[in-house]
Amino acid sequence: MTALKHKTEAPDDSLSIRRLPEAAINRIAAGEVVERPAAAVKELVENALDAGARQIDVTIADGGRSLIRVADDGRGMTSDELPLALERHATSKTDGEDLLDIHSFGFRGEALPSIAAVSRLTLASRRLHGSSGLAAQAWEITVSGGAIGELRPTALGSGTVVEARDLFFATPARLKFLKSDRAETQAVSEVLKRLAMAAPEVGFTLVDSGRTLFRAPAGDHRLARLARIMGREFEDNALPIEAEREGLRLTGFAGLPTYHRGAASHQFLFVNNRPVRDKLLVGAVRGAYSDFLPKERHPALALYLDLDPQRVDVNVHPAKTEVRFRDAGLVRGLIIGALKHALAEAGHRASTTVGLGALGRFASAPRGDAPAYRGRPTAPGLQEQLRAFQAPFSAQDQDGAQEALLNEGWSTREFDDPASHELETQAVGLPLGVPRAQIHETYIVSQTADGIVVVDQHAAHERLVYERLKRGLASADAPAQALLTPEIVELDPVDAERIAAASAELARLGLEVEGFGVGAVCVRATPATLGTPDVAQMIRDLADDLSELGAAHSLEARLEAVCSSMACHGSVRAGRRLSAAEMHALLREMEATPHSGQCNHGRPTYVTLKLADLEKLFERA
Amino acid sequence: MQVLVERSALLKATSHAQGVVERRNTIPILSNLLIETAESGLSLKATDLDIEIIESLPAQVAREGAVTVSAHMLHEIVRKLPDGAEVSLVADGDGSLTVSAGRSRFALQTLPKEDFPVMASSEFDCTFQANAATVRRLFDKAKFAISTEETRYYLNGVYFHVAEANGAKTMRAVATDGHRLAQIEAPLPEGAAGMADVIVPRKTVGELRKLLEVDSDAVEISVSETKIRFSNQGVTLTSKVIDGSFPDYSRVIPANNTMKLELDADRFANAVDRVATVSSERTRAVKMSLDADRLVLSVNSPDSGSATEELEVAYSADPIEIGFNSKYLIEIAQQIDDQNAIFLFSDPGSPTLVREGEDASAIYVVMPMRV
Numbered sequence: 007m008t009a010l011k012h013k014t015e016a017p018d019d020s021l022s023i024r025r026l027p028e029a030a031i032n033r034i035a036a037g038e039v040v041e042r043p044a045a046a047v048k049e050l051v052e053n054a055l056d057a058g059a060r061q062i063d064v065t066i067a068d069g070g071r072s073l074i075r076v077a078d079d080g081r082g083m084t085s086d087e088l089p090l091a092l093e094r095h096a097t098s099k100t101d102g103e104d105l106l107d108i109h110s111f112g113f114r115g116e117a118l119p120s121i122a123a124v125s126r127l128t129l130a131s132r133r134l135h136g137s138s139g140l141a142a143q144a145w146e147i148t149v150s151g152g153a154i155g156e157l158r159p160t161a162l163g164s165g166t167v168v169e170a171r172d173l174f175f176a177t178p179a180r181l182k183f184l185k186s187d188r189a190e191t192q193a194v195s196e197v198l199k200r201l202a203m204a205a206p207e208v209g210f211t212l213v214d215s216g217r218t219l220f221r222a223p224a225g226d227h228r229l230a231r232l233a234r235i236m237g238r239e240f241e242d243n244a245l246p247i248e249a250e251r252e253g254l255r256l257t258g259f260a261g262l263p264t265y266h267r268g269a270a271s272h273q274f275l276f277v278n279n280r281p282v283r284d285k286l287l288v289g290a291v292r293g294a295y296s297d298f299l300p301k302e303r304h305p306a307l308a309l310y311l312d313l314d315p316q317r318v319d320v321n322v323h324p325a326k327t328e329v330r331f332r333d334a335g336l337v338r339g340l341i342i343g344a345l346k347h348a349l350a351e352a353g354h355r356a357s358t359t360v361g362l363g364a365l366g367r368f369a370s371a372p373r374g375d376a377p378a379y380r381g382r383p384t385a386p387g388l389q390e391q392l393r394a395f396q397a398p399f400s401a402q403d404q405d406g407a408q409e410a411l412l413n414e415g416w417s418t419r420e421f422d423d424p425a426s427h428e429l430e431t432q433a434v435g436l437p438l439g440v441p442r443a444q445i446h447e448t449y450i451v452s453q454t455a456d457g458i459v460v461v462d463q464h465a466a467h468e469r470l471v472y473e474r475l476k477r478g479l480a481s482a483d484a485p486a487q488a489l490l491t492p493e494i495v496e497l498d499p500v501d502a503e504r505i506a507a508a509s510a511e512l513a514r515l516g517l518e519v520e521g522f523g524v525g526a527v528c529v530r531a532t533p534a535t536l537g538t539p540d541v542a543q544m545i546r547d548l549a550d551d552l553s554e555l556g557a558a559h560s561l562e563a564r565l566e567a568v569c570s571s572m573a574c575h576g577s578v579r580a581g582r583r584l585s586a587a588e589m590h591a592l593l594r595e596m597e598a599t600p601h602s603g604q605c606n607h608g609r610p611t612y613v614t615l616k617l618a619d620l621e622k623l624f625e626r627a
Numbered sequence: 628m629q630v631l632v633e634r635s636a637l638l639k640a641t642s643h644a645q646g647v648v649e650r651r652n653t654i655p656i657l658s659n660l661l662i663e664t665a666e667s668g669l670s671l672k673a674t675d676l677d678i679e680i681i682e683s684l685p686a687q688v689a690r691e692g693a694v695t696v697s698a699h700m701l702h703e704i705v706r707k708l709p710d711g712a713e714v715s716l717v718a719d720g721d722g723s724l725t726v727s728a729g730r731s732r733f734a735l736q737t738l739p740k741e742d743f744p745v746m747a748s749s750e751f752d753c754t755f756q757a758n759a760a761t762v763r764r765l766f767d768k769a770k771f772a773i774s775t776e777e778t779r780y781y782l783n784g785v786y787f788h789v790a791e792a793n794g795a796k797t798m799r800a801v802a803t804d805g806h807r808l809a810q811i812e813a814p815l816p817e818g819a820a821g822m823a824d825v826i827v828p829r830k831t832v833g834e835l836r837k838l839l840e841v842d843s844d845a846v847e848i849s850v851s852e853t854k855i856r857f858s859n860q861g862v863t864l865t866s867k868v869i870d871g872s873f874p875d876y877s878r879v880i881p882a883n884n885t886m887k888l889e890l891d892a893d894r895f896a897n898a899v900d901r902v903a904t905v906s907s908e909r910t911r912a913v914k915m916s917l918d919a920d921r922l923v924l925s926v927n928s929p930d931s932g933s934a935t936e937e938l939e940v941a942y943s944a945d946p947i948e949i950g951f952n953s954k955y956l957i958e959i960a961q962q963i964d965d966q967n968a969i970f971l972f973s974d975p976g977s978p979t980l981v982r983e984g985e986d987a988s989a990i991y992v993v994m995p996m997r998v
Contacts, residue, residue, distance in 0.1 A: 478929050481929060482929060488997070490808055490992065491805070534996050538774060538806065539776075540776065
């Protein structure tokens with residue numbers, strides 16, 4: 007109080023407390039919502055989507071610095087609404103009664119006035135009258151640095167056009183901190199693509215100084231839209247995700263583990279169709295894919311989570327890129343569960359890009375004087391043909407194939423001894439087929455009903471051994487070696503509490519730990535499998551895991567790494583000659599084991615070539 | 628330099644020296660040993676900058692001098708020469724050392740002796756004489772428990788210090804890796820009371836063993852805060868000690884374990900080894916089930932099977948079941964030489980004490996494993 011008094015009594019008038027002018031308030035608020043051109047684009051496009059647009063055209067110039075124009079064919083606004091739209095906290099999207107029950111993108115009523123506060127904005131709109139289909143007169147209004155101009159009639163087809171010129175001219179400081187035009191354009195493009203992924207039915211274009219950067223026609227299917235943005239190959243390597251639990255619905259597409267990327271930039275999460283960035287997704291994805299990917303590789307996926315708006319708070323940040331779930335554990339469990347389920351189902355589907363690549367190499371073999379091969383193996387035509395390249399066999403397919411084989415009177419003479427002959431007839435219709443040969447003492451070539459399969463024997467067996475060891479790991483509590491002197495590890499109090507709270511789960515993994523006052527834990531036993539680990543480091547890694555991902559991934563990963571190296575040593579190496587019976591056994595076990603389509607490092611354990619592909623190679627088809 | 632030296636004496640010296648020299652070095656001179664003529668004949672010196680060994684051996688010196696050559700190569704040459712050979716070492720200052728014996732001649736590249744690193748000499752606060760067998764026992768019985776984990780570097784050696792037990796001062800060697808601990812005692816030699824507490828690194832303990840093979844009553848031990856030196860029969864090993872403080876180990880030695888098991892250590896070790904065959908490679912867990920005068924060792928491995936073995940033992944306390952890492956049990960049992968091993972248990976979650984008969988001068992503590 008005295009300090010305050012001192013301040014007010016200070017002779018320097020500039021130190022007294024005063025109310026800021028409206029323009030300054032708007033500029034400050036604008037800084038929160040609109041920190042770069044991409045943010046303005048996001049706000050305007052979201053408004054367009056909320057207005058029910060079917061086509062949204064975005065035009066920018068100089069990275070959005072000199073021009074951002076967003077034109078939509080949505081409902082439009084009446085002449086009365088236009089000036090109101092430019093006022094702070096004016097919105098049609100909520101009545102303000104319940105800010106937790108939000109069904110639209112926007113609701114804060116901040117975006118338009120914020121952009122208007124820092125640019126020269128022209129807002130033109132024409133309201134479509136509901137049933138009559140008659141359009142009212144179009145109106146436009148201009149705002150410059152927050153000063154609202156006159157309402158004027160104008161000519162406009164339908165919908166709304168927002169044009170923001172000279173963004174940030176009113177806040178030169180912000181202007182200084184913008185990145186290069188190129189980087190800003192890139193950011194605009196990223197934002198628009200995310201929104202386009204959320205709304206596949208809406209058409210989008212992005213034009214930068216006359217150059218079309220992105221075009222997505224209206225009425226796409228979701229997967230087609232994703233492929234347009236994440237790359238063609240994603241479409242061929244995507245697994246549909248569909249799961250529902252306690253009112254949460256998760257849909258979308260996840261990439262096969264063999265289709266991996268160097269960065270986690272191809273992972274998208276949409277909550278109630280709103281693109282968000284959330285650590286929760288990163289952790290859940292890492293957990294679900296942990297067994298299948300090489301280190302430092304990331305899967306590509308796009309997941310859509312739908313839930314009651316009451317159960318998620320999108321009002322965490324003005325830009326709404328972060329959300330808070332009421333029950334984060336449930337969401338995480340749903341995502342991990344759905345991904346793991348999809349991956350388990352796809353255990354026998356290696357990425358088609360692998361198969362296509364191999365096929366490409368087949369075709370590029372020297373062809374001597376034969377007539378020039380005109381078809382290019384990676385040409386779209388062939389890709390179309392190969393779309394169903396390695397689709398999992400359905401029971402029906404198998405039966406049909408088997409019948410066809412028998413009808414055609416296929417006989418098998420490769421194996422002389424009657425026992426293997428019998429094995430073979432049983433195996434004719436099985437997904438991995440009948441082993442025909444082992445080549446280079448490394449690969450097993452087997453014949454299926456409609457193609458051939460080439461299996462890498464070491465990779466395949468390694469995965470089988472690994473899965474067996476892991477089952478052992480999961481079936482019982484891991485043995486724990488007690489420590490002579492309990493190790494006290496000092497941590498952040500929050501982390502220490504988290505570790506102590508997870509102690510039951512950790513004990514199952516062989517780590518006995520308990521709270522030790524505030525900001526420390528006491529480790530009494532460590533997993534025997536790990537020998538004498540660096541306890542403090544292990545606990546710190548675990549604390550990070552628990553805070554970021556909500557689960558003890560790093561400890562499980564360490565235990566699994568031991569399994570993995572044991573599996574590597576305990577499996578059949580390349581160079582070992584296998585008998586027909588051994589090959590048979592390996593293929594059958596692969597069929598019975600989940601995840602046997604990839605080795606522990608994410609490489610495929612086998613590739614298949616359909617008869618049709620072979621025919622293509624020989625130009626017979 | 629021109630000297631004539633007997634092959635077996637040279638072989639002994641080069642084998643000591645090459646143990647200190649690391650196989651791969653970024654500083655070339657560290658691969659070499661320094662051969663110098665001295666009053667008594669020859670002196671050989673090798674170092675890895677942490678340990679330095681100097682050995683003198685008799686030789687006929689025709690011309691004085693000094694030279695450095697590859698330790699491993701010289702050792703290999705001498706090793707392959709016939710027993711009883713006279714080896715001639717001649718260096719003419721032309722960058723090579725000629726080693727000849729019988730009709731074999733080797734010309735080895737040398738490096739200037741001026742480049743050979745000299746360990747900074749330091750004042751030793753305390754010097755005393757000890758019996759070689761006593762010192763050998765102290766380190767031999769403790770070294771199995773030395774930790775190899777680098778983060779707790781202060782456990783990567785044997786804690787060699789003066790302790791007080793039952794009012795009498797003793798010399799004590801302690802090693803632990805956090806799962807088990809060995810504490811070996813010997814009567815305090817005269818003049819050793821003021822010795823600093825030091826942690827002798829694992830490598831030094833290994834090299835020291837070679838030096839103590841020759842029995843003598845006069846192993847001279849000098850200790851300072853930073854270095855320790857052992858001299859025996861013309862060989863001097865000087866080593867830096869680990870700069871760290873050894874944890875207070877006395878707390879982990881259980882004093883009130885009353886459930887007493889007595890058994891034959893060899894038969895026990897063999898039985899543990901046998902049943903551990905079926906345990907999964909990494910955990911090696913063995914369960915000990917004790918009942919009146921009966922011990923059942925069992926291993927249960929979900930993916931490979933199970934094994935049990937029964938041993939007749941002396942045990943009269945309440946039945947107990949307790950699990951251990953089989954490797955730990957075997958290594959401790961191997962320290963027991965003449966008498967029966969005595970195990971003292973408290974409960975399946977607490978440290979177990981092991982000693983040889985009633986001899987409390989060597990005790991081992993091992994933590995159980997939850998299986």
